[in-house]
Amino acid sequence: MLKKIGFVGLGTVGKHMAENLAKSDYALTVWDEDAEAAAALGKLGVKVGSSAKETAKGQDLVIVIVPESEQIVFGAEGVLEGIDPGTIFVDMGTHCPETIERMSKEAVKRRAMFLEAPVWGSKEHAANGLLTILAGGDEALLGRCREPFSYFGLNIIHIGKVGDATRMKMIVNMLQAELLVSLSEGLVMGNKMGFTPDKILEVLDSGGVASPLFHSKGRSIARGDFSRNLALKYVHSQLERVLEAAQKFGLELPAAETARKLYAQADADGRGEEDFSAIIKLLRR
Template identity: 35%
Template sequence: MEEIGFLGLGIMGKAMSMNLLRHGFKVTVWNRTRSRCDELVEHGATVGESPADVIKKCKYTIAMLSDPAAALSVVFDKDGVLEQIGSGKGYVDMSTVDAETSSQICKAITAKGGSFLEAPVSGSKKPAEDGQLVILAAGEKALYEAVKPAFDVMGKKSFFLGEVGNGAKMKLVVNMIMGSMMNAFSEGLVLADKSGLNQDTLLDVLDLGAIANPMFKLKGPSMVQGKYSPAFPLKHQQKDMKLALALGDENSVPMPVAAASNEAFKKARSLGLGDLDFSAVHETVKSDKGSS
């Protein structure tokens, strides 16, 4: 493949771009906080001075940004993507945003002659580090085929879902389910503890039953210990719950469980837990039950 540009080196972007480098891809990176590029440079990456600079240099550029505002800023601001995008260049936005934001970016890119693909991912820090993400792509099919070798390095499976917006919607549905499950899991852990049951035994029972899943197995032990090292920051989970509820409004879908879960994540943010892992919503249940 041609050299790949990569915009955004947060928890996910750093791991994803590192995987590209490890598998022999040439990568030019950019991040608002320049120091986050240093480790990538040590592994062979070059640094672009701006998003426009990266676009100019690379045939294909991937973005992995924190929210819709950041995704729009990188495209539309001064020295942004639009200043250099054009015919023969592809832009792949792997950020989790709403369908409207994705469509807005798509229209701007294609109006300049470029091609666009949205490709949000299911998975957090460890799957990103291990190249085990699930990639939910939609948009220009030819661009999807062109960048699939990169997707195959970053993920264990990629889906092409058709028109722009479908990837964003699928990701929001997945994260809405995940956030709702995390709240129920947190309530179960606290209920077990307050009922005099051993929480580790609960984890063992869950892992052997019909609702066994990787999230409970991965997050449960650290939640019991009150440790929430951020793999997927809680503030981003709450952002995704909010966007999913808006999608529910658009489609007249009642979502009382998701709405209640969103309130729990909002409470956690108000308690200053936003930068911790999204499993820190567990602390809101513990505080409600009078636990320390």
């Protein structure tokens, strides 16, 4: 039975995941490079680790959700240096397949059990326990993690072996980025024709192209709210990975390539830290 959890990574989404876990009966230890973020969690009564390595020690389960980071996972003070044999190591970030494979191999060397479980959703989803979790690895191991995952995840889907969840997340990331470009084009074109965003969204919500993404992002765009839920810079980097993978398969993905160019330009223009819905600002020129 899992009792002690180490949680590394208190960014836009990870912070809310840890806050929800803090409401449970698990003995939770958190750590982040941002000491203030960790201290804020400490005020909720959880223990704050001194490093990623120390946070991983003595735990039943270690959850890591950070951008691709050599030092936090693989470094001398990283998670893998502190993890104990028999501990479940779950990576919930979005990485390239090669990084996931390396994590899995290093975990096995240390006789730890590895599960990849990238999350899909915004900070609002995380705050309200509504994230989707895509899991790759032993399904029985996932079964042991379902209870703690349920504090921040609504949908927990076993995809297949280690690596499969990361590959599935690529598809999700690609479609999400393309949909936002399509929505932005519709809102910009509609504005030129004299329609308000609210009227366009009312029509979209009523028909066959209705989607939660169009609804939520469309409303925030209409309010002029581009506060960060999913950083544009991350969507750009994810599209780069998608197209690298497509090249290996000999695929041409024209919509993804167009989206990549737009997000790359918006990132270069200094919009990387804004929400990825800020892509519409590029199209409004």
